[in-house]
Structures are given as C-alpha cells and as structure tokens.
Amino acid sequence: MTLPPGRRHLHLNVNIFQSGIFAGAWRAPDGDPHAAFSLDHYITTARIAEAAKLDAVFLADTPVLTPDVAHRPEYALEPTVILAGIAAHTSRIGLIATASTSYNEPYNIARRFAALDHLSRGRAGFNAVTTAGPAAARNFGLDQAPAHRDRYRRAAEFVETVGELWDSWDDDALIGDAARGVFADPARIHAIDHRGEFFRVRGPLNTPRSPQGRPVLVQAGGSPDGIELAAAHAEAVFSAAQTLDEGTAYYRAIKSRAAALGRDPKGSSCCPGCRRSSPPPRDEALERLNRLQDLIPLRYGLDRLAALLGIDADALDPDAELPWDLIGDAEDVQGLQTFFTVTTGLARRERLTARQLIRRLGGGLGHRVVAGSPADIADTIEEWFTAGAADGFNLMPDVLPSGLAAFAEHVVPELRRRGLFRDDYAGATLRDHFGLARPPVARHAPDTAEVLAR
Numbered sequence: 001m002t003l004p005p006g007r008r009h010l011h012l013n014v015n016i017f018q019s020g021i022f023a024g025a026w027r028a029p030d031g032d033p034h035a036a037f038s039l040d041h042y043i044t045t046a047r048i049a050e051a052a053k054l055d056a057v058f059l060a061d062t063p064v065l066t067p068d069v070a071h072r073p074e075y076a077l078e079p080t081v082i083l084a085g086i087a088a089h090t091s092r093i094g095l096i097a098t099a100s101t102s103y104n105e106p107y108n109i110a111r112r113f114a115a116l117d118h119l120s121r122g123r124a125g126f127n128a129v130t131t132a133g134p135a136a137a138r139n140f141g142l143d144q145a146p147a148h149r150d151r152y153r154r155a156a157e158f159v160e161t162v163g164e165l166w167d168s169w170d171d172d173a174l175i176g177d178a179a180r181g182v183f184a185d186p187a188r189i190h191a192i193d194h195r196g197e198f199f200r201v202r203g204p205l206n207t208p209r210s211p212q213g214r215p216v217l218v219q220a221g222g223s224p225d226g227i228e229l230a231a232a233h234a235e236a237v238f239s240a241a242q243t244l245d246e247g248t249a250y251y252r253a254i255k256s257r258a259a260a261l262g263r264d265p266k267g268s269s270c271c272p273g274c275r276r277s278s279p280p281p282r283d284e285a286l287e288r289l290n291r292l293q294d295l296i297p298l299r300y301g302l303d304r305l306a307a308l309l310g311i312d313a314d315a316l317d318p319d320a321e322l323p324w325d326l327i328g329d330a331e332d333v334q335g336l337q338t339f340f341t342v343t344t345g346l347a348r349r350e351r352l353t354a355r356q357l358i359r360r361l362g363g364g365l366g367h368r369v370v371a372g373s374p375a376d377i378a379d380t381i382e383e384w385f386t387a388g389a390a391d392g393f394n395l396m397p398d399v400l401p402s403g404l405a406a407f408a409e410h411v412v413p414e415l416r417r418r419g420l421f422r423d424d425y426a427g428a429t430l431r432d433h434f435g436l437a438r439p440p441v442a443r444h445a446p447d448t449a450e451v452l453a454r
Contacts, residue, residue, distance in 0.1 A: 010385055010421045011236070011269050011392030011434060012412075013056040013096065014049045014404055016042055018073040021396035022362040024295025026073055030402045036073040039085045045401045046086045049093050052408035053422050055433040056094025056125060058238070058394060059083065063103050064136040071300035080112050087120035094430035096125035096218055096236075101158040102151055103131055103140045106199055109158075110165035113215045114207040122211030122429035125236070126162070127218040128229075130155050148337070152225035154198045159217060159233050161199050164192040166214045167441045168204030184208070190443070213438045216430050222250055222338030230268070231257035235436055238394050239272045240338050242346045242368050247272055247389030269391035269434055272384070273367035282373040289371040292398055293359040301358030308340055318355040322347050342367075367396060374410035381411075382420060 018036040019026040026033040035041040046057045059079035068074060079097035087095060095116060099109050109126065117124035130151035137145040145151065173188035192203035219226070219234035230237045231254055239254075241247035250272075255265035298318060306313035311326045327344065347357050362369050370380050384390040397403025415421040426432055 008391075010381065010415065011271055012052075012054045012395060012421065013058050013094070013271060013392070014045070014054055014395045014397065015058045015060065015273070016045050016400060017060065017396060018076075018400075020399035020403060021367075022292045022296070022398045023072050023300060024292055024297075025399045027295045028292060028399050031399050033073065035400065036076040039082065041400070042082050043086055043089045045404055046090050046093055048401055048404050048408055050090050052412045053425055054093065054395075055392070056096045056123075056430060057083075057086065058096040058125075058127070059098060060127075061098040061100075062136065063100055063131060064133070064139055066135065067303060068300065071297045080116050083116055083124075084119055087116070087123065091121075092425050092428060093123065094125055094216070094433055095120055095123045096127055096216070096430075098127040098129055100131040100136075101128050101155040102145065103136065104158075106158055106161035106165060106194075106201055107203075107205070110162040110205055111207055113162075114166060114205060114210045117210035117212055117215045118207070122431070124210070124212070125216035125218050125430050127220060127238070128155060128159050128162075128233075129220060148223070149225060152223075152229055156229055156232065157196045157198050159229075161192070161194050161196070161201055163214060163217075163233075163442070164194055165201070165203055165205040166209065167443070168192055169207075169209040170441055171209055171213070174208045209441070212429050212431050213440070216434060216436065220338075222341065226338065227253050227257060230254055231263070232261050234268050236269045236271060236434060239270055240342045240367050241272045241389070242342050243349075244384060244387060244389050246342065246345070247384055248387060251389050251391075267436070271392045271394045272390050273394045273396055282376060285371045285373065285376075288398070289369070292362065296358060296362070298355065298358070302354060305343075305354060305358060308343060316354045319353050321351055321353055322357070324348075362398070374414050377407070377411045378414040378418065378420075381415065382418060385420065 015021065019031045019033070020028070025031045026035070032038070032041065049057055059082060061075050061079050065074055079099070083095040083097050097116070099112070113124050113126045132145050132148070132151070134144050137143065146154070168190050170188035174184050175182045189204050192201060194201040194203070216235050217233055218236045218238065219230040220238035221227070221230065222239055237254055239250050241250055251270050254268065254270055258265050258268060302313045302316050302318065306316055309322070309327050311323065315323050315326055322344070343357070343361065346352065346360065352360065360369060361367070370377060381393060385392070395404070395407065397407060412421060416423060431438060
C-alpha cells in the first residue's frame with residue numbers, strides 16, 4: 001500500500017533511550033546495562049526503525065550527570081556523534097539529536113548539525129531545548145540556571161541565529177570548477193552580522209548550505225513559553241499528554257498560535273511521546289509491563305518524582321496520595337513545566353498514590369504508557385491521530401531493541417492495513433518524511449561579498 005500524494009499519514013519516530021524507556025529496562029532479561037555506551041546498539045535499533053520505514057530516530061540529552069545514575073544508565077555519549085555513526089550504516093532514516101540552547105553557542109550548533117546533514121545526505125534534525133537546574137548550571141560556570149522565561153528568550157534568539165548561519169551560503173555558492181580553479185564564489189557567501197540580546201555572531205558559517213537547506217528544527221515543551229517557541233519556529237514538536245483531551249488541547253494551541261504568527265499550521269507536526277509495551281498477545285504485553293514495573297527501584301522513583309514536584313522526597317508517602325498542600329503550581333516550576341502539569345494531572349484525576357504513579361509512568365515523567373495487543377496499540381494511535389490530538393508519535397519502547405522490533409513486526413503492519421502509515425519512503429531526506437519543502441535562502445543582513453577578504 002502506497003499512500004496517495006497529499007494524504008495525511010502518521011509520523012513515527014523512535015526515542016533510542018539507552019536500554020529502553022523503563023527505568024529497569026537494563027535489568028530485564030533482554031536488556032543491556034552497557035547499551036548506552038555501544039554504537040552497535042544504536043545502529044541495530046536504527047536499522048529496525050529504517051526497515052519499518054519510520055520517520056526518524058531521536059536522541060535526548062542533558063549536559064549533567066544526575067543522581068539517577070545510581071539506578072539506571074545516564075545520557076552518556078554526545079548525540080550527534082552517535083548519529084554520525086548511525087548515518088554511515090543507514091540510508092533513509094531521519095536523525096534527530098537534542099542540544100541545549102542554554103549551554104551552547106549558535107555557531108557551534110549550526111556547524112555541528114550542518115555537518116550531520118551533509119554526512120547523512122539530508123537526514124538531520126535539531127531538537128532545541130532549554131536546560132534547567134543548578135547541577136547543569138555549575139558545569140558551565142554558573143551557580144543557578146537562568147529563570148524559565150530568560151532561558152526561552154535566549155532559545156528563541158538561538159534558533160533564529162542558527163537559521164541565519166545555515167542560510168549564510170547561497171545554494172549555488174559552491175562552484176567546484178576544477179578547469180577554472182574556482183571552488184566557491186565569495187559573492188554568494190554572506191556575513192549575518194547578528195547583534196541581539198544574547199548573541200553577537202558575524203558569520204558566515206564555514207560549511208556550505210546542507211542538502212536539506214536547513215536541518216529540520218524540532219522543539220519539545222508545553223509551557224506557555226515552550227508553545228510560543230514551537231509555534232514560531234518548530235517544524236516538528238515533541239509533546240507529552242496523558243489523555244486525549246490534553247493531547248487535543250496542546251495540538252490546537254500549537255496550530256492556532258502558529259497561524260496567528262503567520263505560519264502555515266501544517267508546517268509543523270505534533271508528536272506526543274508514547275511509552276509502550278506491545279508483544280502479542282495482550283496478556284503477554286501486560287505481564288511484560290508488570291515485570292518491568294517491578295524492576296523500578298522505589299527510592300529512584302520517589303527521588304525523581306519529588307524533584308519534578310519541587311518537594312523533599314521524604315515528604316512522599318509511597319502508599320498515600322501526593323501531599324498537595326506542599327506542591328505549587330506549574331508557573332512556580334523553573335524546569336520541566338510540561339511534565340509537572342501532565343504528571344500532577346494524572347495523579348489528581350485518578351487519585352494515585354506515589355507508588356502507583358511511579359508504576360504508571362514506568363519510573364519516568366509524564367509520558368503515557370500504553371500496553372496491549374498490536375490492535376490495542378493501533379487503536380490508540382488511530383484514535384489520537386483521527387481526533388486531531390497528534391500528527392504522529394515519538395515512540396518510547398519499553399526495552400530496546402526488542403520492544404521496537406515487536407512494534408515493527410506487529411503494530412506497523414496493522415497501521416498499514418488501516419491506511420495510516422506508509423509502505424515505503426517517498427523521499428530520501430527527513431524533510432521528505434515530514435512532508436516539508438526545502439526552504440529557500442532567507443537573507444537576514446546586507447550582502448557582504450568582501451567578507452572573506454576582510
């Protein structure tokens with residue numbers, strides 16, 4: 001089955017989160033405590049995703065070692081380095097990496113992702129995130145992270161500057177005429193002369209315009225500031241929602257705000273995270289889920305939940321509801337406002353104890369856990385897709401690579417049978433997979449043909 005041109009279809013990405021998204025995945029019989037450090041693990045998972053014709057693999061990241069390392073693998077290897085290795089062993093799957101706008105400079109990030117786009121022949125995506133918390137701040141000479149609003153103001157200027165750098169070479173600037181001895185035309189390479197609140201960047205980038213023109217820009221964040229950033233700039237949005245109503249509300253907020261800013265709402269895809277366990281049949285999937293929940297250390301779950309809520313872990317009674325009198329509002333949270341809202345909403349709605357909440361979330365934060373037969377998983381995906389709550393999903397398999405292999409073998413064929421997912425790629429780039437046009441060069445500053453001679 002080949003989907004007709006122009007017909008809306010699902011976007012499916014996979015988050016390669018070490019041994020799997022569940023906190024105890026590395027302890028499972030098919031888990032691997034060393035997966036986070038193994039390029040072979042990432043390549044194997046990416047090849048499964050590519051064989052299933054998924055849009056992209058996605059790597060999250062944070063520039064700090066957290067206490068979680070006592071109980072599970074941490075973010076270990078820099079994502080674009082991993083994706084460069086994957087690029088050499090795949091040909092079509094998109095490659096999306098996270099980088100912090102709080103603790104990087106636009107020039108370094110623009111160059112890094114342009115290089116990945118060249119090496120992969122047009123498959124790169126940049127997930128721009130802000131970074132909260134004092135631990136990360138102290139790695140970069142600060143005592144505290146900047147305030148939430150300031151981080152997002154910096155992020156907005158960051159992604160604008162990165163885009164200017166990606167456009168600093170015209171498409172035809174690289175001549176490559178050996179007979180005439182002309183490699184590039186300086187008249188088609190331009191300084192950006194960016195002078196803003198946070199950055200001063202002269203440019204141009206020292207890399208020719210990449211195969212996609214610009215790598216795909218991705219954003220994840222559901223706070224008001226995050227919605228504003230995504231609506232203004234993102235071409236794909238990774239979100240978190242526990243209910244169909246939450247997903248629909250977020251989807252409408254992004255699309256309506258994008259339209260208000262003069263953007264085509266179809267120019268960005270909303271893909272909520274989905275933690276899932278789906279080996280057939282249903283009872284086996286539920287048994288697998290229970291086993292993985294049993295592997296979550298209670299201390300790990302309580303510490304992680306308390307950090308999200310902004311309270312002391314000793315204030316959490318595992319077998320009582322959350323201490324609501326100690327928990328503030330989302331606006332009081334300086335980091336992870338989206339996960340705070342989704343997690344507290346779930347706990348209030350179902351009156352869950354701390355222990356129950358930790359199990360429901362797989363030891364993680366915010367993303368919905370779905371377990372069942374292939375038809376059950378496909379039903380959920382179809383419901384959210386057709387109801388206007390999602391353009392697709394950022395899959396978070398319970399254990400990798402086995403959880404993704406089960407999804408590819410059993411769920412993807414069911415989605416194809418329902419006419420929801422592609423049988424083959426329609427193009428070779430990540431923009432092709434997301435249905436995005438190659439952007440023209442946008443000139444942000446006066447032409448400076450003499451820039452290289454200065």
